[in-house]
Amino acid sequence: MITIVKDTDYDRVDFYSMHLINLKVILTYMILIILKVEISKANDESCPISRKTVQIVDECPDSLEKWIKAAMRKNCASFANQCSKPSKLQYHCVINSFVNETIEVCAYPKNIVLGFCTEYSFSGNMIQQNIRTRCPIFQNNRCPMYYRSTDAYKYPGCYKLTKESANVSGDRMTVTVPFSLKIVPKEQKRGDHVVHDVVLILCFTINAVNMLALIGWYCHKRRRQISKENTPTMEKP
Numbered sequence: 001m002i003t004i005v006k007d008t009d010y011d012r013v014d015f016y017s018m019h020l021i022n023l024k025v026i027l028t029y030m031i032l033i034i035l036k037v038e039i040s041k042a043n044d045e046s047c048p049i050s051r052k053t054v055q056i057v058d059e060c061p062d063s064l065e066k067w068i069k070a071a072m073r074k075n076c077a078s079f080a081n082q083c084s085k086p087s088k089l090q091y092h093c094v095i096n097s098f099v100n101e102t103i104e105v106c107a108y109p110k111n112i113v114l115g116f117c118t119e120y121s122f123s124g125n126m127i128q129q130n131i132r133t134r135c136p137i138f139q140n141n142r143c144p145m146y147y148r149s150t151d152a153y154k155y156p157g158c159y160k161l162t163k164e165s166a167n168v169s170g171d172r173m174t175v176t177v178p179f180s181l182k183i184v185p186k187e188q189k190r191g192d193h194v195v196h197d198v199v200l201i202l203c204f205t206i207n208a209v210n211m212l213a214l215i216g217w218y219c220h221k222r223r224r225q226i227s228k229e230n231t232p233t234m235e236k237p
Contacts (some may be wrong), residue, residue: 046108046126047083053106054122060093060102062156067093076106083108092127094118094152099132099161109149115142117158118149133158 053076061067071091080086088108096103097119105120107127112118115136116129127149135143138157152158 045110046124047079047085047089047106048125049079049082049089050105050107050120050125051122053079053104054120055104056101057093057104058102060104060156060159061153062159063153067091067153070104074104074106079106090150092118092120092149092152094120094127094149095130095133095158095162097121097123097130099130102159102162111146112143112149112152113146115145117143117155117161118152130158133161 053074061070070093074091076089076091080089083089085108089106090109091104092107092109093102093104095101095117099117099119103120105127107120107125110118110127112129114129115134116131117133117135118127119130120127135155135158138155141155141157143155143158147154
């Protein structure tokens, strides 16, 4: 028995493979371009001089009057000419990422959302929300769902978290507060969140393409099998 196989079957396999490869290349280039653009934006969200202005303080201002007085003393304007956006550099007094210190720093202000306390990330060199804190459960001066980082003085409960007694055990440190708050010793570079998100998107996209390729290969193989079963055969003379 001789089974007649059409050459077009192999042509379709080659075309399908080339089409899949081209799709992967295009998606990879698109994600790399997005990554480059987003990294550029992220670098534009902070000023390199901010790290040099970091100073650990015993307490932060808890009123507008004290905030203005501290801002005048810090004189962030004297560092502004070293930033790409000088007018954005402003005084901040916030908690650190470990929630065990209060910090004065000249940095670009940010919108803080979802009721978290404001922190300065030294590794990311930026002001951002501290996702380990739950400011809305404070009894007084709860953080709203949205506020500017320069209004951090309105929510002194965030500063009080740094004063709570700490229990050190092994390589982890747990701060005892009215709610569960765990502090890891190595600060994560959440300032580089854009890179992290794009890498996740890249991995997801590649996995999705591979999954589609597997499904397409299975469907194509199934069609070929059905085609062979329906292909007329001829006996040898």
